[in-house]
Amino acid sequence: MSDLSDYHPFLIWCAYLHKRGLADFRKNDVIMNDYGARRFTVGVEVAKDAGLPVVGLNVHDAKVFREFNWNTAGMVLGQKRKDWIAFAARDVRHRESIEPDPVPLRLWVPYPQGVFDVWLETQPERINIKRVKNGKGSTPQFEKAPFLSLPLNIKNKWEDLEKSLA
Secondary structure (H helix, E strand, O other): OOOHOOOOHHHHHHHHHHHHEEEEEEEEEEEEEEHHHEEEEEEEOOOOOOOOEEEEOOOHHHHOOOOOOOOEEEEEEEEOOOOOEEEOOOOOOOOOOOOOOOEEEEEEEEEEEOOOOHHHOOOOOEEEEEEOOOOOOOEEEEEHHHHHEEEEEEEEOOHHHHHHOO
C-alpha cells in the first residue's frame, strides 16, 4: 500500500476539497464553491504594484498551488450571479508522468458579484499571488513579495474568458 507522500500534493488537496464538499470537479476544471473560495483572500496591492489585484493563499494551499506552472488568470464578472477568478495551466502533468499529451487544468474561484467591478474599469494586466496568514477575527496579512504573478484577462462573458484561458 502506498503512503500518501507518494501522491502528487494536488491530488491530496483535491481529495480534501471533495471530502469537505468545497469544490466540484469536471473534466479539466476544479470549481470551488462559496465555502472553498474562503481559502482565497482577495486584496489590492499597495506597494510597488499599487492597484493590482492580489490573491492570498494560506501556507498549505500556496504549497500545492506552486506545484503547477500556471500560465494565466482571468476574471469574469457577473456570471451565474457571481464574479469569478480562474487560474489556467496548459499542462499539469507531474515530471514522472507517463501521459504523452498535455493535461490542461483550470481552477475557478467564485466571489460575490460586484467585488471586481473596479478592475473592469482599470483593466490591470497582471494579478499577484501571495501567501497570507489568516488569524481568527483578524485582518489577513499578505507577505510582501508575490510567489507568482500571472497575466490577467477581464471579461464580461463566461465563454470569452474560457476561450482566453484555453
